[in-house]
Amino acid sequence: MPESVMVAYQDFVALCQSSDSEARGQAAHMAARAYLCHEGPADEHAALYAALIGFLDDPSVKVRAALAYGLLHATNAPRPVLLALLQDSAVIARAVAQYSPALVDADLIGLIRSGDAAILLAIALRERVSPRVALALIGRGERGVTLKLLSRREIGIAEDALTRLAEGPGLEDAELRGALLARGDLPAGARLLLVEHVAALLGGLRVVKGAIAPQRLERLMRDLTDSAATSIGEATAGEGTAYADTLIARQRISIRVLLHAVVNGHVMFFADCIAALGEMPRSKVFGLLERGSRTAIAAMLGRCGLEPEVSALLARLVLMAREADLADDVAARHFVVTALTEEILIEHCNAVPAALEEAFSYLSEQNVGLALKAARGVMAGFAGHRGGDALPLPSGEMRLALSAA
Structure with a gap:
């Protein structure tokens, strides 16, 4: 760990035991970053893991949010901690569901089965959504989530799923119909x-x-x-x-x-x-x-x-x-x-x-x-070609209207 961010163990413990949620949040974030970049002894790594688990029980949502933020974008974040955070308050669960690359499709599909519309939308906004996850999201029938998925052309959606949408809600919902027609893989x-x-x-x-x-x-x-x-x-x-x-x-x-x-x-x-x-x-x-x-x-x-x-x-x-x-x-x-x-x-x-x-x-x-x-345009082109020539018309009275008009 770089010297500029090194903290003595006793100081770290003091932060963990502080009555101030800001201090405990600082300790939670610090422990998360230390765990992710750890290259030292195995017992030290285990102690850091135990610290992360301990922060899951902190009564302050600020502390648990700081823990989640520290792990949010890491591919090597511990999945048990992430799975626990997915069951936390809505703001924490949505952030983990949307941003954590450590979650696998099985984690997301389990969450899709029981999650509310906000969680489903967070998953639909992930950087990478597999066809399997996309199919599970569409299966929940949440209109806003389906529209978001359809608007992301880089996400592969099974042809059967697109056909079912076209034959069902696409016939009645103009916005959904437009999103389907805009996809090249329909x-x-x-x-x-x-x-x-x-x-x-x-x-x-x-x-x-x-x-x-x-x-x-x-x-x-x-x-x-x-x-x-x-x-x-x-x-x-x-x-x-x-x-x-x-x-x-x-x-x-x-x-x-x-x-x-x-x-x-x-x-x-x-x-x-x-x-x-x-x-x-x-x-x-x-x-x-x-x-x-x-x-x-x-x-x-x-x-x-x-x-x-x-x-x-x-x-x-x-x-x-x-x-x-x-x-x-x-x-x-x-x-x-x-x-x-x-x-x-x-x-x-x-x-x-x-x-x-x-x-x-x-x-x-x-x-x-x-x-x-x-x-179309033939007479205009002909007139331009003939210049000032006169249009030949028969002599005598011209009828400008039908006799029965």
Whole structure:
């Protein structure tokens, strides 16, 4: 021990026996520091340990707090003393639970089972929280503690626990829902569930329903949820077909979703869906999508349970998608959807078969939306290019309103 902080044993004993709690607190802190850095004889170390135990019975919370403070950040602090301090007054117990690195997961989990909300929050604020401890904390169902854990992205939380939160309180609690969506490790299926729930809530708002016609609102929300489903699938592609399997189990994969995936360039998600539906190796699906003939692609899609007309339509779309950048080029999407829609009408002489009605309806909806996106800014750019040229207008009287208006 450095000479500047050396204290004679008799002086130390005098401090321990003082009637002044400040003096005893000084002795408790001194004993804790001496124990942690001790390198002397074993009997001296044992005496210091006994002194620490003795301070646990001191009637003054100041003394016990000084003891805790002396041991608080030490990895070699004696666990029996720490465990006793965890049963002390609330302020001492919270400090030890939050800061002591000497506590192991078993200590913390035992404390979680019986601790109040303040103790649980202290544990959630520890520098390091293991996935096992995080799971135990979430299991207590304390909203504030759960929100704190979710906000700490460095803490690993089991996917099952995140999914249970999304399927339970996340559906009703907007703040909890936002915390879940902000986590990159939220399972894709749970993310889609929350996004769909948000879409339903938005669609039910009075201000939204009052501003958008019912049929248009329904189409808009359906398109947004389809976009969410395929975007999430594309972002998680390469991690297996678990997300696609989840959508299949929820009967969430339809011809609309498959078309939406290809039209928006989410080819990896589309391949995952086909692999899961057809129970085929993902590599084989990719090979056929990249190099297969129209007949081979249609046969693969037929294996997924799709009707022949739908399989042929999707195969034709896949071939078109090979020649265009559908992921980033809105004009290319518009061109492909327009061409495909016209081919359906020509091939069936304007009598769209029942098997293609859903697909044709989707393509028609997309055609309008994509045309609007592609047209934005075109006239402004054209006007800037033509400079002062006049806009050609027919001569004679101009009608500025509908006759029935």
